Each structure stands twice: as C-alpha cells, then as structure tokens.
Amino acid sequence: MNESCCPRLEVKWDEMNHVLSCLVLKEMTACYILGGREPFELIVKGSVFLNITVQCNNKSCSLSDIEISRAQTPKPIDQLAAEIGLLPEELEPYGRSKAKVRLSLLDRLHSQPDGKYILVAGITPTPLGEGKSTVTIGLVQAMSAHLKLNSFACLRQPSQGPTFGVKGGAAGGGYAQVIPMEEFNLHLTGDIHAITAANNLVAAAIDARMLHEATQSDKALFNRLVPSVNGVRKFSPIQISRLQGLGIHKTDPASLTPQEVSAFARLDLDPSKITWHRVVDTNDRFLRKITVGQASTEKGQTRETGFDIAVASEIMAILALSDNLGDMRGRLGRMVVGTSRSGKPVTAEDLGVSGAVAVLMKDAIKPTLMQTLEGTPVFVHAGPFANIAHGNSSVLADKLALKLVGQDGFVVTEAGFGADIGMEKFFNIKCRASGLKPNVVVLVATVRALKMHGGGPNVSAGAPLPREYIDENLSLVARGCRSNLRKQIQIAKLFGVPVVVALNAFRTDTPAEIDLVCQIAKECGASDAVSCQHWSQGGRGCLELALAVKEAARQPTNFQFLYNTEVVEKIRTIAQKVYGADDIEVSPEVQRKIDYYNHQGYGSLPICMAKTHLSLSHMPDKKGAPTGFVLPIRDIRASVGAGFIYPLVGTQLVFQGQLKDSDLDLCSFFKQINCVGIFKDCFP
Known part of the structure; x- marks a missing residue:
C-alpha cells in the first residue's frame, strides 16, 4: 500500500x-x-x-463481518419497499431497516407472471459450512446491483441455538451479507418467539386437559368445556367440528346423551404416547428429558417429557409450508399431539387450542423484508433445520418474491446442508406444497470440503486447519470431486433440473485447484462451473456465476418428484437413489408405527429424513460417496399438520447441546448497544 x-x-x-x-x-x-x-x-x-x-x-x-455490516448504512425500509414495487399499505415497518409484508400483495399481483426460481444447495459440508448463504446473497447482489436484473433472495431466519453456538449467525459474511446483521441474527421480528409461545400453549393445554380429566366427572368436564353464559350453553365452531369427527351431528348441548357427553369431554390421552414437546430457542441439553407435574397442586399427575429446539417445532414447519392464513389454520388444527388409550390420534383441534395458536401466529406468517450490503431485497421467513426438518425458507416468501421480480426476474432461495438433505426435501416436500417448479440448482462447493471428501484429515470447528487444506493438493481435490461432488450433481439431476456448480473460493485455493474443480464438475454433468469471490468482492465477485445461472435458466427443465409410493418404498427410494445405500433396515417397532400411519390415512405424505448432514450415509465419519451400507431407521414420527412423515436415521438428535466453544462469553454490550463477538468471523 x-x-x-x-x-x-x-x-x-x-x-x-x-x-x-x-x-x-x-x-x-x-x-x-x-x-x-x-x-x-x-x-x-x-x-x-x-x-x-x-x-x-x-x-x-x-x-470482521460485523464491522463491515456496521460500516454500511442501510437504506430506509420504506424506500426499499417502494423500489421493489410495494405499496405503503402493504408494509408493516419494524424500525428503519426491516418490515413485515402483508399477504394481500399476492392478491394484487395474482396475474403477474412468476420469475425464474433458483435453488442454492451444496455438497456435503464440513462442520464449518461451505458458504451457501454468502453465495445466495452474492448472487442476488450481482444480478440486481451489477446486471440490473430484478432479483430477490429468500433466506431462513436463524435460531439462537446455532447463533450462540460454534456456527454463529446466518446473515452471510464479508461483502455478501444481510444488514444489519445483528438484527437479522437476534430475534428479527419475533417469529421464532411466536412459535415458542404457540408450541408451549399446546403443551400447557395437553397437561391441563389430562389433569382435569383425571380429577373430574364427565358432567363437570362438559360444563367447563361448554360453560353457561347468561343461562345458555353453546358449542363453539371448534367444538362442533369435534362433535362431527365423533359422528355426533347435534348442535344443542342439552341434547347429548351421557355417552355422547363422555365421548366429547374426554380425550383420554395416553401419557406414554404424548408426542408433543415443549420448545426453547436455546441449546439447553439438560432439558432434553424432564419430569413435569411435581407440584402438589398437580395432584400426582407427573409424567416424563422433554424439550426440543424451537425451530424443530412442527409449527415452524407449518409456517414454512403454509400457502395462506387459512391453510396455516387448517394445518395447525391437524397437528397430532398424542394418542388416546383406545389408539386414536388426538389433534390440536381436539384440544380446542388450534384457533388460539393461529392467533399467536397471525403476524409470523408475514415474511420480513430486509436488504443486502448492496441494497438489494431479501425476504427472511421461517427457519426449520434441514437435518431434523425440511430445511427451507417459506413458501409464501418465495411466492411473494416471484411475483415482485416479474417474468424476467430471479428469486434465489437456499436449502440447508448438502443437496442430499435440503435439496431433496425442497423438491419432494416444499415443491409439492407450493406447486412451484425450480429452473436451476446452484450447487456450492469448496476446495476445503472436496479435500475432506477426497481423504483429507478431519476438519473440526475451532481447531486449526491441517496443512492439507492450506497447501495445494490436486489429488485430494480430484478424489473429492469424483466422489461427493459427482454424487450431489447426480442427485440434482434426478429431479430434471440443470445444475451450475459455484466454487466458493478461499484465499488458500490455488488456480490449479480451482480449474480442476470446474473441469471435473462439467465432466460430471454440471451445465457450468465457476469460481466465486463474493465474500471479498460482493456482487462483483459473483458476476460470472450470475451469467451462468441466467444462461442455465434458459434451458428447458423436466422437473419430476422422486417418489409416489407407500411409506417403506419412499424411504427405500431416498436411501438408495439419494444416499447410495444398498437397502434400509426397518425394525418391527418402526414397521408397527408405519402400519398405524397407513391405517390413519397418513401413508400418502412425503418423507422428511432426519439424518446427519455430515455424510451421505448415517455415519458422520464416512466422507466422499459411501457405498455398501444399510440405512437403519431407528424410529419414525408423523408431522401431520406440516404434511410429512419423518424417519429418524442413526442417532440424529432433535435438540443440540451448548458446546464449550460457544459465543456466550463473547457477547458484550457497550453504551451505544453495540453487540460484539456473537457472530463468528469465518474468513475464506
């Protein structure tokens, strides 16, 4: 200098x-x-x-990322809204830099043709992540700010679990990030807190109902559920729906027989078969298994239960997959919270709580508008994990964005973890729910991850990278490309969508390594493969990728779902065609649950595999493209409201613990309320 x-x-x-x-x-x-x-x-x-x-x-x-974010002053959110075509009455500002967008926009633009739909996925990542969010943001910055194409990024809202853990925030990084990043990463507009409140309201209703049923007569229960108001008892709409589900077609409470009163008033939940957990948006390992009801006022009604991370709640998946407020209300009512002693599923509608849950979610269903470092628009909405849920942002955010960009525009959304997890669920679950068809898959790879899949030493968060990842090593890169990268390209092409490989270039990557990745990627079937420098250059560093995506979007697609069979065969299809397994192992207990789901009419639901994201197999230490293994299905559950069945593979947890190497002790607040240190700075 x-x-x-x-x-x-x-x-x-x-x-x-x-x-x-x-x-x-x-x-x-x-x-x-x-x-x-x-x-x-x-x-x-x-x-x-x-x-x-x-x-x-x-x-x-x-x-650092936070210093870069703070150095750029975001444009006022109402200015951004006007630039992208929103009317003032369609915006609900939350401060100067973010706002909720009302769903009435879809009605106004219903005749507007959709733009091109781009999915960003990745190869199997290292524990450090490979930069899908930064690629997503860099790509839309290149399209909007540099190529002057209408474009929109649609991202998930991050959970506080990873934010205060090893991974850190999810706003992107360097010169490809959403700003203000601290607002993006901390609370945002409160959607996850609304989910927590709604989820725990259901849990409270379950325990309260069991307490009252255990301590009161049929008549007393009925009088509590249908209280007399000015001397008149009336059924609510939810109660009428429950009566009809029981085959009781009466509307006058006084006309019910004693047997009908008992059937209506008692859910008779089996405490050992309650599937609904409380949630909290913190990695608190000591809440995985708890005992409730120990106070003397609960009259001995103790039971074992547990907590999950908030974003693992079925309500989060429902938020992400709902098409409108009415659809969300219906899905919330269909949530199965447990089973009665007679073996019948008990729903949130049966509890009479689904209407209240919908009210708690009335604002959360609206996507949040923010902006990138270069002032381009971003929707942030929903945040289901990809390893224990379907791992994609909301259907509504995508639909709003596709209308706003218009026929010649581009909407870029991201699927969590590797293509075998987030992308497969995007196609088989999200696209089934939305009816949308993607035009291009952008598959993110790094030389670091490819070296790991090529036989390099383990990569651990917080530990220095071994020399193999810093020095040029073409043989490791080639083996990684011909194993994991090849397999992930093949997975994407199973669905009939063109693939563009985006190599997220790090400063330690050599020109020979970069050229080798791009060469092999095209040999493996990618439409194109380019290197990206968005982290250090913003949209300017993603121009080549933007042009490659624009060209690939012109290609005809033959989008198709992977399966349309019964439950076991759907699981087997994913295991064999996506993961590369020889077969699946289904225990007698899992088979009994599958038979029960089929009997209840859930067998047509798509599959959401809960599996490690660190390997194509169920074994996190098996890198590359493992073969010759049998995939063990250790349990299976149904998210009926969300609309999928999720098998648990291997030892996958639904509630992570707080690790020793976390950001909790790095959070400092200064006199100007500057949050410093809670966002990991992972420099390429």
Whole structure:
C-alpha cells in the first residue's frame, strides 16, 4: 500500500465505524493511521464498500463481518419497499431497516407472471459450512446491483441455538451479507418467539386437559368445556367440528346423551404416547428429558417429557409450508399431539387450542423484508433445520418474491446442508406444497470440503486447519470431486433440473485447484462451473456465476418428484437413489408405527429424513460417496399438520447441546448497544 498517495488522519479504533460511514457517499481511496493500530486501506465506490483491508505486520487482515455490516448504512425500509414495487399499505415497518409484508400483495399481483426460481444447495459440508448463504446473497447482489436484473433472495431466519453456538449467525459474511446483521441474527421480528409461545400453549393445554380429566366427572368436564353464559350453553365452531369427527351431528348441548357427553369431554390421552414437546430457542441439553407435574397442586399427575429446539417445532414447519392464513389454520388444527388409550390420534383441534395458536401466529406468517450490503431485497421467513426438518425458507416468501421480480426476474432461495438433505426435501416436500417448479440448482462447493471428501484429515470447528487444506493438493481435490461432488450433481439431476456448480473460493485455493474443480464438475454433468469471490468482492465477485445461472435458466427443465409410493418404498427410494445405500433396515417397532400411519390415512405424505448432514450415509465419519451400507431407521414420527412423515436415521438428535466453544462469553454490550463477538468471523 502506498501511503503517500492517501489522505492521512489519526483516529481512535473505536471511532472507525463512524469515520467509515462518513466516507461512503463518494468514491475514494483512503489510508488512515489508527491510534494504536496499523494502517488500513479503504476503497469505496458509490455507496458500496468494495474492499477494506487492514495491514497487520505485512499481512492482510480483513475486517470482521460485523464491522463491515456496521460500516454500511442501510437504506430506509420504506424506500426499499417502494423500489421493489410495494405499496405503503402493504408494509408493516419494524424500525428503519426491516418490515413485515402483508399477504394481500399476492392478491394484487395474482396475474403477474412468476420469475425464474433458483435453488442454492451444496455438497456435503464440513462442520464449518461451505458458504451457501454468502453465495445466495452474492448472487442476488450481482444480478440486481451489477446486471440490473430484478432479483430477490429468500433466506431462513436463524435460531439462537446455532447463533450462540460454534456456527454463529446466518446473515452471510464479508461483502455478501444481510444488514444489519445483528438484527437479522437476534430475534428479527419475533417469529421464532411466536412459535415458542404457540408450541408451549399446546403443551400447557395437553397437561391441563389430562389433569382435569383425571380429577373430574364427565358432567363437570362438559360444563367447563361448554360453560353457561347468561343461562345458555353453546358449542363453539371448534367444538362442533369435534362433535362431527365423533359422528355426533347435534348442535344443542342439552341434547347429548351421557355417552355422547363422555365421548366429547374426554380425550383420554395416553401419557406414554404424548408426542408433543415443549420448545426453547436455546441449546439447553439438560432439558432434553424432564419430569413435569411435581407440584402438589398437580395432584400426582407427573409424567416424563422433554424439550426440543424451537425451530424443530412442527409449527415452524407449518409456517414454512403454509400457502395462506387459512391453510396455516387448517394445518395447525391437524397437528397430532398424542394418542388416546383406545389408539386414536388426538389433534390440536381436539384440544380446542388450534384457533388460539393461529392467533399467536397471525403476524409470523408475514415474511420480513430486509436488504443486502448492496441494497438489494431479501425476504427472511421461517427457519426449520434441514437435518431434523425440511430445511427451507417459506413458501409464501418465495411466492411473494416471484411475483415482485416479474417474468424476467430471479428469486434465489437456499436449502440447508448438502443437496442430499435440503435439496431433496425442497423438491419432494416444499415443491409439492407450493406447486412451484425450480429452473436451476446452484450447487456450492469448496476446495476445503472436496479435500475432506477426497481423504483429507478431519476438519473440526475451532481447531486449526491441517496443512492439507492450506497447501495445494490436486489429488485430494480430484478424489473429492469424483466422489461427493459427482454424487450431489447426480442427485440434482434426478429431479430434471440443470445444475451450475459455484466454487466458493478461499484465499488458500490455488488456480490449479480451482480449474480442476470446474473441469471435473462439467465432466460430471454440471451445465457450468465457476469460481466465486463474493465474500471479498460482493456482487462483483459473483458476476460470472450470475451469467451462468441466467444462461442455465434458459434451458428447458423436466422437473419430476422422486417418489409416489407407500411409506417403506419412499424411504427405500431416498436411501438408495439419494444416499447410495444398498437397502434400509426397518425394525418391527418402526414397521408397527408405519402400519398405524397407513391405517390413519397418513401413508400418502412425503418423507422428511432426519439424518446427519455430515455424510451421505448415517455415519458422520464416512466422507466422499459411501457405498455398501444399510440405512437403519431407528424410529419414525408423523408431522401431520406440516404434511410429512419423518424417519429418524442413526442417532440424529432433535435438540443440540451448548458446546464449550460457544459465543456466550463473547457477547458484550457497550453504551451505544453495540453487540460484539456473537457472530463468528469465518474468513475464506
């Protein structure tokens, strides 16, 4: 860096963000000598930071994600809304930088043709992640800010579990991120808290109902459920629905026989077969198994239960898959919370709580509008995990975005973890629910992950990378490409959609390694394969990918679902065609549950495999493309409201623990309420 050509100024380090924000209004290059720190070079063009580099002992040290985010002032959210075609009455601002968008927009734009639908998936990741979110954001920045194409990113809302864990936030990183990142990562507009409240309301209703049924007569229960108001008893609409489900076609409470009163008033839940857990949006391992009802006021009605992470709640999956408010209300009512002693499923509608749950979710169903670092629009909505749920943002966000961008625009959404998990569920679950058909799959790969799949040593979060991942090693890269990358491309092509491979380039990648990945990817069937530098260059570093996606979107597609058979065969199809297993192992207990689901009419539901994301198999340590294994199905459950059956494979947990190496002790609040340290800085 030639300091003599740059203006110089002595500033304190903690004043840096204020100084930077004053410079974004004009294009310039500047060097500053920071008090107690080394000089840095800032390059600004228009209102977008192109590069900020701190010179530290002759080494280049980039600013952290949070510093980059704070250095850019977001445009007011009402300005962004006007730019993308929203009317003022369709916007519900939450502060200056985010807003809910009303679903009435779909009615106004119902005749508008949809844009192109792009899915970003990935190869099987390392524990560090391979950058699907940054690719998604970099791609829409390239399309909107640089190619002047209407485009929209649709992302999941992050859970506080990973945010305060090893992984950190999910707003992207470097110069491809959603801003303000602390608002994106912490609470946002409160959707996950609404899910927590709604889920736990159902749990409270279950235990309260069992207590009252255990301690009261049929008549007393009936009088509580249908109270006299001004001397008149009336059934509510939910109660009329329950009566009809019981085959009782009466509307006058006084006309019920004693047997009908008993059938109506008693759910007779089997405590050992209650499937509904409470949830909390924190990795709290000590809540996995608990005992409730120990207070003397609960009259000995104790039972064992547990907590799940909030985003594993069926209500989160329902939010992500609902098509409108009425659809969500129906799905919430169909949620099965347990089984009666006579073997009948008991639903939230039977409990009479589904209407209240829907009211708690009335604002959460509206997607949240935010923006990228380069001022392009983003919808943030829903956040189901991909290893224990279906791992995709909401159907509604995608549908709104597809209408807003118009026929020539692009909507880019992301599927969690590898293509074998998030992408397969996107196609078989989300696309079934939405009726939408994707135009292109962008498959994200890194040299780091390919070396791991090619036989490199283990990669662990928080541990230094072994030399194999820093030095050039073409043989590891080639083996990784011809195993995991090839398999993931094949999986995508099973569904009849063209694939573009996006190599998320790190600074340790050599030109020979990058060229080799792109060459083999095309040999394996990708329509194109390009290197991306969005992390360091923003949208400018994703221009080649944007052009490749635009070209691939012109190709005809032959989109098709993978299965349309009975439950066991659907599981077997996924295991063999997607994971590469020889067969599946179904225990007698699992088979009994499958028979029960078939008897209840759930057999036509799609499958949502709960499996490790660290391997194509059920064994996290088996990298590449394992073969010759049998996939064990250790349990199976049904999310009837969400609309899928989920087998549990191997030892997959639905509630993670807080790890020792977390961000809890790094969270500091200064006098200006600046949150520092809770977002991991994973520099490529």
